[in-house]
Structures are given as structure tokens and as C-alpha cells.
Amino acid sequence: MNRTTRPRLRGLSEAQIRGFACLRCARPLADDTAVDLPRERLRLADHRFWWCPRVCRDHVEAGPAGAATLVEAPAPGP
Numbered sequence: 001m002n003r004t005t006r007p008r009l010r011g012l013s014e015a016q017i018r019g020f021a022c023l024r025c026a027r028p029l030a031d032d033t034a035v036d037l038p039r040e041r042l043r044l045a046d047h048r049f050w051w052c053p054r055v056c057r058d059h060v061e062a063g064p065a066g067a068a069t070l071v072e073a074p075a076p077g078p
Ligand SMILES: [Zn+2]
Pocket: 022, 023, 024, 025, 026, 027, 055, 056, 058, 059
């Protein structure tokens, strides 16, 4: 099974954080091309909020109970 590796919030664009662009490749997402990942409870400074990251279909595989699982990013080059 692939380990899920999710980018940290830091370094993501606003569009990626808001779910308008792919978390992995930053391509703009449309409702028919986007896959919702399981939401996460995040804490930023003193604020807690739910984050609902989205990615292209290329980056997910079906996990247990049909939940989308982020596939491991290709290893960076040498
Ligand atoms: Zn993508």
C-alpha cells in the first residue's frame, strides 16, 4: 500500500488551499475532474478549521470503503 504524502499547507497557493486547484500539480480543477480527499482538521495559530483538499483523478486510488486515497508522489529526481 502506498503511503499518503500530503503537501504541507505552507507553500500551497490560495487556489490549492481553497480546492480550486490540484493539491499536487496545481492544475485548475472542475467538479468533474476533481476528487475530494478526506477532510482534515487543521490548526493554524489559534484557529482550528476543516480543510477539504482536492486533487486531479490522476493522483488517487480507491481506498478502503471507497474513500479516495492520495497515491504517493513520484520520487524527486536525483
Ligand atoms: Zn493534479
